[in-house]
Amino acid sequence: MTSFPSSRPRRLRVNPAVRRLVAENRLHPAELVLPVFVREGLSEPQPLSSMPGVYQHTRDSLRKAAAEAAGLGLGGIMLFGVPEQKDAVGSGATDPDGILNLAVADVRAEVGDDLVVMGDLCLDEFTDHGHCGVLTPEGVVDNDATLLRYADMGVAMAQAGAHMVGPSGMMDGQVAAVRKALDENGFAENVSILAYAAKYASAFYGPFREAVNSSLQGDRRTYQQDPANAQESLREVELDLAEGADLVMVKPAMSYLDVVARVADRFEVPVAAYQISGEYSMIEAAAANGWIDRERAILESLLSIRRAGASIILTYWAAEVAKTLREQG
Template sequence: MTPSSGEARGDEVTGPVVRPRRLRTTPALRRMVAETSLEARQLVLPLFVREGLEEPRPISSMPGVVQHSRSSLRAAVAEAAELGLGGVMLFGIPEAKDAEGSGALDPDGILNVAIGDAVAEVGDAVTVMSDLCLDEFTDHGHCGVLTPDGRVDNDATLAVYAEMARVQAAAGVHMVGPSGMMDGQVAVIRAALDTSGYQDVSILAYSAKYASAFYGPFREAVDSSLQGDRRTYQQDSANAVEGVREALLDIDQGADIVMVKPALAYLDVLRRVRDAVSVPVAAYNISGEYSMVEAAAARGWIDREAAILETLGSIRRAGADVILTYWAAEAARLLRG
């Protein structure tokens, strides 16, 4: 046996020579040797803005999160800048929907005016990102236009996404977030941006986006009209290799950042993607993950603030360079304190 096991040496009985606990004895020492850091600049705050609102409207299944008015959105974006967040991701909720999601293409539609509001408020102090998808704008709730028999038409949807990209870029967006999981979406969006003079607008690709049971609260947040599910275009939860394949395809098509969504139930996929690519990797800490912690904390079952930081730390440790989270602003304040 080695001395580290407590074996006697001569007449002297020793304890372990190797004591990993020595590096845990004080907060300063633990900070010094920490392998993973969490910083405000790595966090992106998703924000919902609803057409016609005069005051923020609480989302019942996401305590502390609201549908914003245009005015309250500007205040939230300004706070994000003051806190040093990396970005905000904007989602628009229109008053009217139709089968084609035409509100997404209207320069005066809620998402596009919200982009303009955000950029006017903070300039480039925060990266203003926008969801590039049709689900908030369609009366059927799917992420694309439908064929006569009710299937999502991949290629027809791509043409709409291209126009959405141009409209959002014209509104001033810094980064678009195509989230619909249509095959070829990144290539079409990149081409549309480049040929329209928006070469500097970057793409955060929702590359490995899984059909998940944890999206429920988000659907309340955006007043989703979805009937059925999205399993014919979002990924199957059984598949990890496929997630890496999707990320690599998006990079080949021009994605600047690739993302795994959800985060917590797919940390293994996040790690695989991080190991496979040479671009930044994001993860979305989604609504159901948020609401589970909030519900448990409200019942006194867990320490809420500690759970927030531990959750976000786990996503960073798994390989995320960027985290989209509804706790972004609060986490930034906790990290300051």
């Protein structure tokens, strides 16, 4: 007599309605953050060849993108400024009339409190050498001199209207320096810090270099984390939280889902993950060649990040995915 299995997990996969009912993880627009680039001096949005569908925005087109993001119910928008002029200390980052601070003010005026307005707090877009901090005469990033610049940058963005600042340079003590400056300048209660706590020296940042007109000379391995290490991320997160971070981020996402999971399991704060430019471009390129189903791959990649434990996902597909989720009901 044939023996049949009494337990049949396939019964819970039999049709879309059942699969939807028992789904363990879901995507929601409120958990998605849209990274956006705004470039000084543009008269119209500039498409990025390495990131199809992504643009360097003008101030006007940025406002439209922010209004759309708010209308779609996205959780936030992360702003990156691309200046016309750069110098050794990234002066444009702290200039109230610099492109990033103007963009923060523009977006805040457009969306008010309907969307969390975030600014990337780093000097790499503003320095002529492309590094995330001030250099010594020997060409090494000076950690403590950079902290002074970060403190001023955080205050400038807060004064422009940022709800949240994101220190991303992986300098030791960066969260403490920014938190102290914010607190001393009247922003103790209303400006939070999203710490890029575990940011790796990844090969997948390539397309981002085009997006911010990077001037990078050399690499960032002396301050961004070694891809070989995971335990180190727990220490970095713990330090950032002790220094006053309100949320923490793992960047990139795809190759570091184990790190996302370990951070989410260990710490009782919201954990973000950044689906970076290379992750975006690989899927877009494969889909353009007909090798994968584009929409399924996008949603699957985001669900993998959500499943690993991230409660917030930064993705260049945020607006598109929000529309897809709305259509799916």
